[in-house]
Amino acid sequence: MNPEADDGPAPDTVVFDVGEVLIDESRVWQLWAELIGVSPLTFGAVLGAAVSQGEPVAAVFEHLVPNLDWPRLEDEHERRYGGFGEADLYPDVRPCLEALTNLGLRVVLAGNQPIRRGPQLEALGLPGGPVLTSEQLGHAKPDPAFFAAVRDQLGNPEPQTLLYVGDRADNDVLPAVALGWRTCWLRRGPWGQLQELPDEIEPDLVLEGLGELPTLLETWRGGSG
Numbered sequence: 001m002n003p004e005a006d007d008g009p010a011p012d013t014v015v016f017d018v019g020e021v022l023i024d025e026s027r028v029w030q031l032w033a034e035l036i037g038v039s040p041l042t043f044g045a046v047l048g049a050a051v052s053q054g055e056p057v058a059a060v061f062e063h064l065v066p067n068l069d070w071p072r073l074e075d076e077h078e079r080r081y082g083g084f085g086e087a088d089l090y091p092d093v094r095p096c097l098e099a100l101t102n103l104g105l106r107v108v109l110a111g112n113q114p115i116r117r118g119p120q121l122e123a124l125g126l127p128g129g130p131v132l133t134s135e136q137l138g139h140a141k142p143d144p145a146f147f148a149a150v151r152d153q154l155g156n157p158e159p160q161t162l163l164y165v166g167d168r169a170d171n172d173v174l175p176a177v178a179l180g181w182r183t184c185w186l187r188r189g190p191w192g193q194l195q196e197l198p199d200e201i202e203p204d205l206v207l208e209g210l211g212e213l214p215t216l217l218e219t220w221r222g223g224s225g
């Protein structure tokens with residue numbers, strides 16, 4: 001952990017996942033709880049159980065409302081959600097991205113998201129870009145094709161020059177490591193808190209927030225910028 005300059009060249013491009021890395025998804029789950037008539041606490045507890053057992057989000061609905069055709073409520077959920085807003089950003093995001101761009105690092109936003117979230121993220125005016133969504137790329141994590149498509153969009157730099165920052169062991173860290181990317185595992189949100197990695201997999205960085213990331217990358221680069 002805490003790589004330094006002699007651990008190999010530091011990445012010059014930082015690719016951020018979106019959900020639970022940039023965007024606090026609390027509102028997503030609160031609205032689902034409201035729509036299916038359970039408390040946010042109950043929804044969160046059952047979501048945590050599903051994550052711990054390696055089950056998909058659909059299992060939460062299966063457990064809480066087995067007879068409800070919940071996908072039918074997706075349009076209503078989207079109407080109430082209204083898309084990403086400034087209040088959904090984790091507070092450490094904007095300062096981190098500003099510091100990284102000031103250090104001369106390329107900042108890219110790329111996650112499993114519907115295409116409509118792209119313009120919503122762009123409207124937040126975060127430093128860096130491009131903003132890339134799985135729907136736009138035609139591939140979703142953990143498919144290696146997602147990471148290949150991101151690289152392609154960036155002009156096919158060497159994988160070890162890219163750092164992927166993600167909260168999920170399964171969707172983010174494991175596929176990125178397998179492809180030779182540098183990785184930062186952000187241990188926040190349900191998946192980041194509860195998932196585990198196999199012992200032999202060591203992300204380059206493991207953080208609980210983004211506050212330290214610019215300094216760590218600056219150190220890794222040997223302070224030479």
Ligand SMILES: [Mg+2]
Pocket residue numbers: 017018019020021111166167168
């Ligand atoms: Mg995520």
